[in-house]
Each structure stands twice: as structure tokens, then as C-alpha cells.
Amino acid sequence: MSSFFTTSYFSDILSPLFDRRADPKGKAPDSNFPDLIQQLFDAGTEAQQTRTAGAILLKYHQANQADRLGFFQHLAHAMDIDADAIATAAMAYRAQPSAKVYAALTRASEAERIRLFRLLANVRGGAKCLVKIREHVRDAMATDPGLAPLEHDLKRMLVAWFNRGFLVMRPITWQTSAQVLEKIIAYEAVHQIRDWNDLRRRLHPEDRRCYAFFHPRMPDDPIIFVEVALTSDVPNAITTLLAEDRAEPDFHDLDTAVFYSISNCHAGLAGISFGNALIKQVARDLAVELPQLRTFVTLSPLPGLSKWAKFPPQGATATRTLAAQYLLEAKRKDGSPVDPVAHFHLGNGAELHAVHADANPSDAGQKQSFGAMVNYLYDLPKVEARAEAFALEKTVAASAEVHALVKPARRGKRAKS
């Protein structure tokens, strides 16, 4: 009874048993992609549409790389817009701006493949499959740059689809479903989660938190998640933070929330930004839940440091100085920081708060940044003004401490020259 009830409630969202059963293992159709697409466009009824769209998804799922590439090229070329038709329609609209002519223009302006994507997205599993398709198209662009306009359409669609307004933030706890938790283990990209026991230590006890964004069409698959530690100090090393035998703190002493890991879960959503919104909503919710929190800060990697450095620094002080220089002085053409993590947090309105040597002894940490890590501080009342200053003037907010690391270095340089 109750299961039926829930099922009918979330009929769309929670893939009801009924449908899962329909074709448990499934067999892809024999027709090729272009024929299937034609069948889909010709379908007389919604049921037929759903069936054919499902068949295309299944065929894609079971296709090999060559078939997929063929499919992409069909989408990119045979289903591209017709530039002449657009130009003609545009001229017609200039002459007679009626609804009918406008409709013809909007139709012409949209590649046929977009109509296909919409029909696919309607089917259960369709949204997720389109995310995967974009991932594969991006891979394929390495060898076939002509797929770029196709990729552009996919991105536009996914941007609309994965609109902030549809995302739902959910805490990830030891009470979360195993189905979601096993994905957290798989997706953690910054500080690897080894197994279920390691996972538990990230979620539990009280001073460990994790939050994720979900999309209603992919309710069991997080989009992005952030891991948070509540502490009584701004941490200066990931090892201390994640130590297995760490003492449990007195809850009342916790006044700092440390965002120490943030992972995007789907390569197919590359370039669509969720992190800013997630961090801010987590900060806001934590501030309401725990009014005792005073400081919101990250413990972040410097993924580009070692590539940028000419030679490895000697000793902790040199490492910190190098890191500070890198973050303050290594710039892109547009004047913003080279380091992608710095770019992300500064763009969100954070301040470059402190740099630490000997903070990440893992192989990855040594290789990326000689073990250095950095705290970005989210000073909530100042976040918006800083984000704006960064957006408009590329201003990097940094603490006196970090500036001080660089100034003597510069003076030193000058002295030498």
C-alpha cells in the first residue's frame, strides 16, 4: 500500500517499479540512429514517442565508440541549422513581424538536434543520458573539432535544465541512502574516500557535515557536494583535519566551518557552475543552525602551483612565500588568478586568508603544490562586495598575513637586482 502510494506520488521522479520492470535488461533496436530519429519525429502518439526515445537511449547505451562518433557526426551535420533558411526567415520577419513569420524564424533558428534532445530528455533517464552524451562529445572533440556547435547546443540545454532553481540541497549523512552514499565515495575528487568506514568519518559525528545538490530528474545521483568540518580553529593541514584518531571536540567550542573538499560529480556538466551557490547555501544554513559559528573558511589545494614554479621551494617558509606569490601574482590574460581554485573562491567573494606549508603530504598534494594548502575566508557580510570587485576589477582580497609573505620576497628580489 504505502509503496504504491509513494510510487504514484513521485511517479516521474522515482522511476516506479512498474516501469523499471517493463524491460529489465532490454535489447537495443536494430535500426540505425538516423532511422530511429526519423521514427521519433514521425511518431503519431505520445506513447510511440516515449518508446522510440527510450529505444534511442538504449541503443546509445549499448553502442561502441565508433557508433557513438557516427551518431555525433549525424547530430553535428545532418541535424545542424540551415543558415540560408535562417537568413531568409529573418528577412521575412523584418518585412512582416507577424506571429506566424516569427514562429517560422524561431523554428529555423533551432537545430533539429535540439528538438531531438528535448524528446530524449522527456524519457526516464533521458536527462542523465544527455549529461553523459555531452561528456562523450567533449572527448570526441579532441579528434573532431567540427562537433563544437553540437557541444554548444548540449551545454545550452543542460544550463537551462540544471538551472539553480531546480536544484535541491540535501544534507548527506549516515542516514542517507546507500545508493547515494556509494556515489559520494566514487565521486570524491579531492581527498579520496577509501571505504564505507572512511566515508562514515566524513559524515559523523556532529562536527562532520556533507551537503549536495540534487536535480529532480536524477534524484539518486548528486550533482556536486561539499564536505565540511566544524572546528575550533582555522586548520592548517588536511592531515590533522582528517586524522582517524582525532579527539572529539566539545561541541560548544566549535566556531569555524571548514569547507575542505568540493567535488563536481559529472564531467558532462563541465563549465556549468554549481559550487558558488552550494557553498553559499551551506554557509547560510549552517549560520542559522549554529549561531555560534564565527568563521567560514576553506582548506583548499593549489592545483597549479608546481607547474608554475620554476623549481621546488626549500623549507616551509619558502613554500609559503612561493604559494603566496603564485596566488597573488600569477595571472591570466584578463588579470584574474591562474589558479583555478583561487579563481573559483575569489570569484565567489572569498578572501585569500592564509597559506600553509606541509599541509598535504599525500602524493597528489606533493606533486601539485609541494604540500602547500590555502584557506579562503568567506566573510559573509563582505562576500557580495568582494565578488563584485573581483568580477569588475579582478581585485584579489587577501589578508595582511598573505600580503606580508610576498612583500619581503619582493623586497628581497629588488635588493638582489
Place this chain on the structure above:
Amino acid sequence: MSSFFTTSYFSDILSPLFDRRADPKGKAPDSNFPDLIQQLFDAGTEAQQTRTAGAILLKYHQANQADRLGFFQHLAHAMDIDADAIATAAMAYRAQPSAKVYAALTRASEAERIRLFRLLANVRGGAKCLVKIREHVRDAMATDPGLAPLEHDLKRMLVAWFNRGFLVMRPITWQTSAQVLEKIIAYEAVHQIRDWNDLRRRLHPEDRRCYAFFHPRMPDDPIIFVEVALTSDVPNAITTLLAEDRAEPDFHDLDTAVFYSISNCHAGLAGISFGNALIKQVARDLAVELPQLRTFVTLSPLPGLSKWAKFPPQGATATRTLAAQYLLEAKRKDGSPVDPVAHFHLGNGAELHAVHADANPSDAGQKQSFGAMVNYLYDLPKVEARAEAFALEKTVAASAEVHALVKPARRGKRAKS
């Protein structure tokens, strides 16, 4: 489990107290619409965007008709596409089909107002406001047909937004929230619900059902709903079906589900079809829940009958014959039935099953159709084939009984001629 899930699931959607409080009464900004739109487009941060978009919605909410018309005309003209720019971009793409050029073309092809709609839709209450805006634009088109392309864009956006994939079906019962139930009372368009007691009789007991589609962005406002009576016979009059003192049937005798009222809730969603999907999902869910159900049938009005008839029929037989003729013979140019309700159910794959005289004695019923009503039968295994035949060949499936009503009439005609 699921419980926690649902609650946290709709956390964003259910306008948390926090936000509702932010500006309990609100004061619309002094700037005019064009300036506000410019501010929105210039916003450096997401927070600023959200604030400005909210201000536009509030201003719209409090605007009078003249100001709204001014806003619509700004959208229609100042924010229309630039036909020359599109043509130029199309030619550039023909010459060089790169991602960059393609991006320029897609940007040019999309009116600036669409960007505005997207930003508005992101704000709490934005989706609902856009539905309202389309309703108002449609009204305004009566006097200003130049708004048609704007209306076209709004419809396209809402079609995407109110995609079947986002709709959730929920039963409406006496356990449903008062907030939703008062909307059911307000929206019932076919057989008026007089008050809360009358409402209860539509939902209760066991043999009365109601189901609605909801959209996650408007969780307390149904999109469309259908009222269903479970009976032991195909009913031939709405009065018997809704009689206040009807005897409660023995549950085991119920083998017929009667869809006797279906109401679209928002004029701003006109032309976007939800009824077919709703009826089919309800039929499917009821068939699973109550395997004893054998017949799925409507009791429907003939809204166009009296307009079509040359003079009122005399007596029950004449009324039935007239109704059958109307349904079988009064056609649109494309060969499909003139009657919108017939068009809807036959298009869904139903069969014209029976016509009844003296079935709706209400004023509206007499005025529309001389008190006649009709049953459309959803014969589930045949629904899809019939929908296809109707779509492709305008074939009207009708029972022998209905055909028989017309044939003698024709013969009678012939005899006279």
C-alpha cells in the same frame, strides 16, 4: 527514510520561512521597467540579480493595466530580435561553422526578452508570474496584435518549463492541505463546487477521487485536475452522479471509473496540453489499485451543441439524435470534430460511447447543449491505435449505439428529400 527525503527534497521549493519574511509586504521600486531590466542585465553578482529580478516581479504585481501594457510593448519591440543581425550571423556561420560563430548566431536568434524571462523564472514565484504574464499578454493582444511574437516566446518557454517530465501527479483528498483544496474549489470549471461541504462530497468517501498535476515550482497550485466517480454503471446524468443523498455503493460492485470533470487551472497555460497525460496516468494508477475496474469512461458536456443546432430539439430522442449528429458530423476544416471536448477525448484515443438527454439540468447545461451529455470510453488496449487513427485520418471511433442514432436520422432526411 522516504519521509526525510521528501521534506528535504522540496526544501527550496517550499518557500522557507526565512525568505518569506525578507520582505513581508514589499514596496515596488521607483525605477521604470526598462531601467530595472537594464539593472538586471548589468548585475555583477547572483545576489544582485536575484534582488533585481524580485523587484521586477513585485513591480509587475503592483502595476496597473496601462503600465503592464507599456511593459509588454517594451518586451515586444525594444527587446525583439534584430533580423539583420540574425541574417548576418547566419551567413557568417555558413562561411565558417565554428563554435564561436555558432554561439554568436544562437545569441542573435534569441530575443533579449527570453534572457529576461529566464532570469525572472529563477526567482521564487517567477514561474508563476510568467504564467500570469502570458495570460495578461493574451488579453492585451485583443487590442495590440503586435504582441503576438512576444506571446509566442512566452508560450515556448512555458512549454519547456511545464514539460510533462516535471509534472507530478498527486491525489487530492480530504487529507490534502486546505491551501490546495481552496484552489480546487476556485478552479473547478465544469460542475461548480459551492463550498467546503460540497468539496468533501467530491473527494469522499471511497468511491470519489480527484487527481491533479503539480509543478515543483508551484507546489501549492495545481496545473490541472480531474474528478472521478467509481460506479457500478456507466452514468447517464450528472445529477444522479452528484446527488447529495446518493446511497453509498457496495465497494465490491464498483467496476467503472467515470471522469466527470476536468479543469485546467491557469489561463496563462492555454494551448499547453496536460489533460491527455493526466487521464491516462489516472486510468493506469486506478487499474493497478483496483483490478476490479472494467470500464474507464467520461461523462462530458457538449459545449458547442446549441451554437451548432439550428433550433432546439423537441424531446429526449430528438436531443440524443441531434447530439450524435453534432458529434459525428460537425467538422472543422481539417476534418476533425468541431466540439472541443470531443476533439480532446477522441484525440486521446477514446471512443464516442453514448449520448444522453436530460443529463445536465443546470442553466449552463441547458444553454450549452439542451441538457445533453456524452460518454467517451477509454478502452485502454485500444487507446493508442485510436489516437493514431484520429491523428492521421481523423477517424472518429463511435459505438454502434451512437451510429444507430444518426443513421435513421439520415434515412429520415433522405426520405424527406
Place this chain on the structure above:
Amino acid sequence: MSSFFTTSYFSDILSPLFDRRADPKGKAPDSNFPDLIQQLFDAGTEAQQTRTAGAILLKYHQANQADRLGFFQHLAHAMDIDADAIATAAMAYRAQPSAKVYAALTRASEAERIRLFRLLANVRGGAKCLVKIREHVRDAMATDPGLAPLEHDLKRMLVAWFNRGFLVMRPITWQTSAQVLEKIIAYEAVHQIRDWNDLRRRLHPEDRRCYAFFHPRMPDDPIIFVEVALTSDVPNAITTLLAEDRAEPDFHDLDTAVFYSISNCHAGLAGISFGNALIKQVARDLAVELPQLRTFVTLSPLPGLSKWAKFPPQGATATRTLAAQYLLEAKRKDGSPVDPVAHFHLGNGAELHAVHADANPSDAGQKQSFGAMVNYLYDLPKVEARAEAFALEKTVAASAEVHALVKPARRGKRAKS
């Protein structure tokens, strides 16, 4: 949302459709109560037990007053304990304190009717029916005092059953199910709710709240509820508080929570106290949700004032003085206040804060207390100490203002004498 939530959680408890259908209208069995009870005790299987217990409940439901009295007398006498058997078993246990002898003693000590109540309580609707039975037994005791031990057993059972630990507090809002809301309308005992519109004004907007306790076995029927107004001042009249055209306050100015109505819903739960726990949990939850709240206060009736007064007071000052005297000086034998509402709030640890004349112009208000009302203040940090002082020493905490009302009165009296 929340209704769905409860449903899925309490799937077993919320009478699934399946069961409701089993016997939609039902027909009470022909056997008399004693025979049915015997059948229930003899039942070989659980299914048989459930059926027979259901039959007893149905028979009770359909019985007339005389039959019910007969049933009560059977419970009171034929199913009473056997005093001799208890005494014998007690002596046996003194002689040999084994588990077996102890079990025999516990069995003997429990009247057979308690076993019956347990079996009835297991059936869907059983708990609610026992609440009703106690209500009826209490009525019947007026003419048959010999039912008192039966009533004692029922109360003991219900005390255990409606243990605070099983009660769940839920906010009552305009989003609550109509099924619950219609009960709120029916049960409001202090300030009548006239209709659904009046109800909405008690729940909405933001500054109106309502909270109820529910028991899992009666999920659609509240046990007790309290109505709260959030205000910027301690109110001195119910009319102002409930004025239909009151101005909506600025949310940020609200610093006072006024408990202005608290209603017990079931006469069958008389003497089982829920109000203290409800008020405290509401105060605690509101304090967390709205840290701006400074004052938790009631606006309460003085139900016993006019009975206690020798003659009606003339003018507002006289009314206030009379009310203060009544509350401070009219005592029960044990030294606690005569007034039941005063007794309740002072026992909870509240302070007698202020008395008002012309505060309740309704007929009931005039008749009970010459229109006077009173504020009891819940000063959270002091509540526990005050509750203890009241419990142990009958100390009435009262503000200087209230004391001042009485002192001159006394002095006046003295002066006259």
C-alpha cells in the same frame, strides 16, 4: 507535503485503503457483549482476535445508551478483579517468590477487563474507541458510581497509552489537511472559530501560529492544540488580537508570543495533562526559530471569576482589582488557586503578569468574568523554579503590578473596617 510525509511514515497506522474497504458500512454482530468478549478471549489465531475485537468495537459504535450501560456494568462487575484470589496469590508469593508465582500474582491483580482493553486497542480505531468509552463511562458514573473502578482502569490505560513519549507535535497551518483542520474548527473551546475563513485568520499570515499534539494511533485527530499570536506588545484584549481588519505588523517588530487559546480535544482524556508539555515545546521551538522573541505570555480567561464574586464590579478599575483578588486570594483547600486556568499556568511555572478589564466582550466572556482577562508570563529561565515552588509551597508568582492592584484594595478594606 507534510501530509504525505506522515502518511508514508505511518503507513501501517494510517488505515490503508485496503482495510478501510474491508467492511465499508459494516453490520454489528448479533451476539451480546459478554458472548463476544468470551469469543475474543477464546480466539485461536490473531486473525480471529482482530475480527472479534473489530466486531466488539462496531457493536459498541452502534449500541444505544442502555446497551452501553449494560456493557459498562459487565466490565465493572463480571470482569472486576477477584480480591480473594489476589490475597491468596500475594501470600503465595510471600512464601515463595518465584517467577511462576509472581506471574500468577500479576495475573490476578489485573482485572479481566484490562486484558479486553488491550485486545481492543490493537485493532485499528481501538485506541480512539477506548477514549470514547471512557468519556461515556464518566457520564454514566453520574447515575452509577459503582463504575468508578472501571473508570480508574481506563484512565490508567490511557495515561500509559497517551504518554508524552508517543505524542508528536505538528504545526497546524493552512497547508494542513482539511481532515485535521475541520477538527480544529470543531474542537476550539475558548474563542469559537466560525468557519473556514475564520480558521484561516488563526493560521495565517506569518504572525499567527497553531500547534497540536498528535498520537500515532490517531494521526488525523489532534489531542490538544494551542493558538499563538506573534505581536509587538503584550495584548490586553482578545478583540484587538483577533480583529478581522488588524494591520499586518512588520515582522521584525514581533517580539512577543501570545498563547491565547488552548483546547483539549477529547473528553475521554480528561485528567491527563498535555498542556504543560505543549506550551513548553512550542515556546522552545519558537525561541529557536525566532531568536527575536523576548516574551512568552498568555491571554487567558478567568472562568471562575463571576461565580466567586459576590456582585459585579463597577468600572474597569474595580474589575481589575476584583480579578487580581480572585487570582491571588481565592484558594482551594490545599492552598492553590481556585481558578482552573490560573492553576494550570501557575503550575506550569508561569507568573501572573497582568489583569485587564474590557478584554473579552463576548457573551461568554461577560458571563464568566465580567469581560476580564489575564496574562500569564512564561519567563523561560524561571519557569522550572516557579513550577517547583508552586508544587511544593503553592507559591503564586505575580508581578508587582498585580500585587499593587490588591494591596490598596486591602488597605481600602482595612480603612473601612
Place this chain on the structure above:
Amino acid sequence: MSSFFTTSYFSDILSPLFDRRADPKGKAPDSNFPDLIQQLFDAGTEAQQTRTAGAILLKYHQANQADRLGFFQHLAHAMDIDADAIATAAMAYRAQPSAKVYAALTRASEAERIRLFRLLANVRGGAKCLVKIREHVRDAMATDPGLAPLEHDLKRMLVAWFNRGFLVMRPITWQTSAQVLEKIIAYEAVHQIRDWNDLRRRLHPEDRRCYAFFHPRMPDDPIIFVEVALTSDVPNAITTLLAEDRAEPDFHDLDTAVFYSISNCHAGLAGISFGNALIKQVARDLAVELPQLRTFVTLSPLPGLSKWAKFPPQGATATRTLAAQYLLEAKRKDGSPVDPVAHFHLGNGAELHAVHADANPSDAGQKQSFGAMVNYLYDLPKVEARAEAFALEKTVAASAEVHALVKPARRGKRAKS
């Protein structure tokens, strides 16, 4: 916000953060148990009661075995009933059956420790702690049989508390919380679950199910659970059923539900029966969900076979014959089967359907029953009559096949003699 909402909703049930934080690690009080109990009984306010009860639970939690035994002995003796007082009260009631005298008698009849248990049960975690206490008392009874009356009281309380009416059945799936799932791993008593991957194979895909009963006061800790496999045949070996590489069946072929493991989770609930209700509710729910199911059957161990057998059987046929003899002929004094699993299923109304050799090659399986297993068939329409026949006459329903195994054996015996 949303977290606050859930929290306040299930304030009692879901241990809100607020409380968990109050005393994260806790320190047991210095007072001894008798003093704490006295403080609890003397508490003037509810808040004081709650605090003291919590202190007792914490002290118990941290106590060593000797202290616990001391506590038990205090409960058993100092807090036992006073037999003389009971006898006196009983005689007083015989003389004057008033409510007051009756109340005195019921008070006397109840050991003081029961009042203590009630107060403890009210506190968060109290119910669970009492379950644990009963487990420990049962252990302690091995050396101190004088604890038996105490154990009797604990059992009576838990029987009332864990009443079927409070239990909620929930499916256990891969979407269930990790917190519950890790308990399933820990509690599985029949066929060990090795790790999370092994667990997943018990819950997934579609043809594997698991269901548990939960109590509202212990929402994250199952009471009992059953594992079910959906198959197309009655299985004859656990190895085939749980094979890691088993082929996924065609869903439409599944017509048999196999209950292959049922585990009680708490030793402190020993002797309180949940299995019958769980199996029947699962069977009923599955029958509704999957009308294609024809057969409900177990694959069960014979835990007492090897103890009963005089020597190990040689070969499969001898094993099956031995098993059949054991099940049909090895009886307790009251005539019911010796084997506890047989006793359970036959008592529920199942039929002894088939016995299999070489069905459980695990060490435990070999040791208990020479690898034999048995199917009990739940023939739903006959279940009740069979349960009754078993209850009243100890009739063992068995298939012809099982009877046939024994008859030749008997005949063989006779032939020999």
C-alpha cells in the same frame, strides 16, 4: 529551515540535534543507583524527572557488570511488591469496592520498579535501554535466579510497548539509510552478510527484497527483518539462491516468493513474537504488488536436527528421510514439534512442504542439520485454519511428498523388527 522543520516534526522520535548536543559525551553522575532512583521519584518538575532519568540511563550505560548486577538486585528486592500490603488492599476492596480503595489496590499490586521503568521509558533512548536491560537481566539470571520476577516485569512492559499496533513495516532497500543498513549486516543471524557488496546482493535487483519492523521510539534500529527472494521455482538449496553469479531472471517468470532468512534483532525482546505478523504482512503486500505471485514459501534451517539424530545420515536420501522424521515425529511434551523453526512456521499456519539434502554446505549448515533445509509453504487461504488446528490440536500440515519420505522409513523399520 527544512532541517528545522523535520526536526521539530519528529521532535521525539528523531532525537533533534539540540538534544544530542546538550551533552555530547556525558559524564555519569556520582550518586549510586538507589539514590538516583529516589531523586527521580522525588522530582518536583517534569524537567527534573527527565534529567534524573537521563542520568540513570547514562550511569547504566557506563556501569560495569558488578554495578549492573547490584542495580538488578536492588530492582528485584528493594523495589519488589509488598505482598502483605497487596493482601490488605485486596481485603479492603472486597469490603468497600470504591474507586479510592481500588486505586490503592492497583498501586500496591505494581512493584515500584515498574514506576521506575515507565519514567525511564519516557526519556530519549529509554525504550532501547530497557530492551538492553532485559537482555542483561536474562544473562544475570543464570547465576541469580532470584531476578526472575524482575525479568517478568520487564517482559510485560516490553510486550505492551512493542505491541504490534506500534510497529511499522518498512522495506529495506539500497535506498535505505546506511545507519539502518549497517544494522542489517550486523543482525543477520541465519546466512551471514559479509560486507556492503554482499548486502547489496540481498536487496537488489528487483527479485531481492527485505522488509523490517520498526518501532517509533527506535526509528533507526530494526526489530526484526526478513529477506525474500522472488524466483520461478521453489528453491532446494541456499547456495543456488544466493549464488553471486546467478542469472537475472525474466521478471515476468517470477511466481514464487521465498522467505529465506528471518532475524530477530534484539536479545532483550526474546519471547516477544514479531515473525508471524511480519511474514504475513510481507506476503499480503507482495501479493498486492505482484499479482503474478502464486507461491509463498520459506527455505529454512533445521537447527535441532543433528542434536536429535543418533548418527549422521549417509547420502541424500537418508538425510531427507531423517529430516522428515525429525520434523514429523520429534515432539515436545505438549505434542508440538521439537524444532523451533518448524514450531514457528507451523504455528503461523504454514505447511511442511519439502525437505532437501545438500542444501546448505556452510559449516553451520553441516553442523546443525547435515546440510538439510526445508520449505514451509504459506498457502494464504489455508493459513488461518492451519494455525488454529496447530494451536488446538498440534496438527502438523505436511505435503504428501514429506509424508511419503517417512512412511517407507517406517515400513522399513517395521520390516526390520
